[in-house]
Amino acid sequence: MILFTDDISCYRKKNFQQQLWIEKFYFKSFQHIDYSIYKQERINHLNKINESNILNHLIDYLHVFQPKIAVFPGSFNPFHKGHYNILQKAERIFDKVIIAFGENPDKPTRTFPIPYTIQNRQIEFYNTLLTDFLKSLNYDVMVIRGLRNSTDFHYEQNQYRYMQELYPKIKIVNIFCDKIYEHISSSGIRTLQKYNQHQPYLLP
Numbered sequence: 482m483i484l485f486t487d488d489i490s491c492y493r494k495k496n497f498q499q500q501l502w503i504e505k506f507y508f509k510s511f512q513h514i515d516y517s518i519y520k521q522e523r524i525n526h527l528n529k530i531n532e533s534n535i536l537n538h539l540i541d542y543l544h545v546f547q548p549k550i551a552v553f554p555g556s557f558n559p560f561h562k563g564h565y566n567i568l569q570k571a572e573r574i575f576d577k578v579i580i581a582f583g584e585n586p587d588k589p590t591r592t593f594p595i596p597y598t599i600q601n602r603q604i605e606f607y608n609t610l611l612t613d614f615l616k617s618l619n620y621d622v623m624v625i626r627g628l629r630n631s632t633d634f635h636y637e638q639n640q641y642r643y644m645q646e647l648y649p650k651i652k653i654v655n656i657f658c659d660k661i662y663e664h665i666s667s668s669g670i671r672t673l674q675k676y677n678q679h680q681p682y683l684l685p
Contacts, residue, residue, distance in 0.1 A: 489531070489536075628657045
C-alpha cells in the first residue's frame with residue numbers, strides 16, 4: 482500500500498494543468514515504485530477522494546498516460562560516478578529510469594553495496610538474459626547503454642544484434658558519458674580497491 486498524503490483540498494479551485502502539476506510531483510516522489518503498481522494505486526486513491534467528480538479528467542488521463550520509461554542495465558560492480566553521469570543524462574530524456582543490476586557469469590560476483598545516492602530510484606535485480614528481463618515487464622521500455630568511447634560502441638553494436646534476434650521489439654538508446662568520466666570502469670575501480678585508492682570514483 483502506497484501512502485499518498487494529498488486529499489481533495491489539494492485540488493479544489495485548480496484547473497486541469499494545475500492538477501497535472503500535482504500528479505507529476507507524486508510521480509517523481511515515488512520513482513522507486515514499479516509504475517504498474519504506482520499507476521493502479523494512484524488511480525484507486527484519486528477515485529477514493531474524488532469529491533464532486535472534480536478529478537474525473539485527471540483520472541481519465543492517468544488511465545491512458547504512457548510515461549517514457551527506460552531501463553539502465555549493467556553488472557554495476559560497483560555503480561560508480563561514470564554510471565551516475567549516464568543515469569542523469571537519461572533522466573533528462575525519460576520520465577523514469579529503472580536501474581537493473583544483472584548478474585554476469587563472466588564477471589566477479591557483486592561485492593559493492595548500492596550507493597545511497599541512487600536508492601530513491603526503482604532498482605531491480607535479474608539473473609537471466611537482459612531480453613528475458615525486459616519481457617517480464619508489463620510495459621514498454623527503452624534500454625539505456627552507457628558508452629565511454631568507440632570501443633564500447635563497437636562492443637554494444639555487436640551485443641545489440643544478439644538482443645535484436647532474441648527480442649525483435651527491443652529499443653536501445655546509447656548515451657556517451659562526459660569526457661571526465663570516460664576512463665572510469667568497474668574493473669579499474671576493483672583493481673584500485675586492492676590499494677585503497679578507489680573511493681574518489683564511488684558515489685556516497
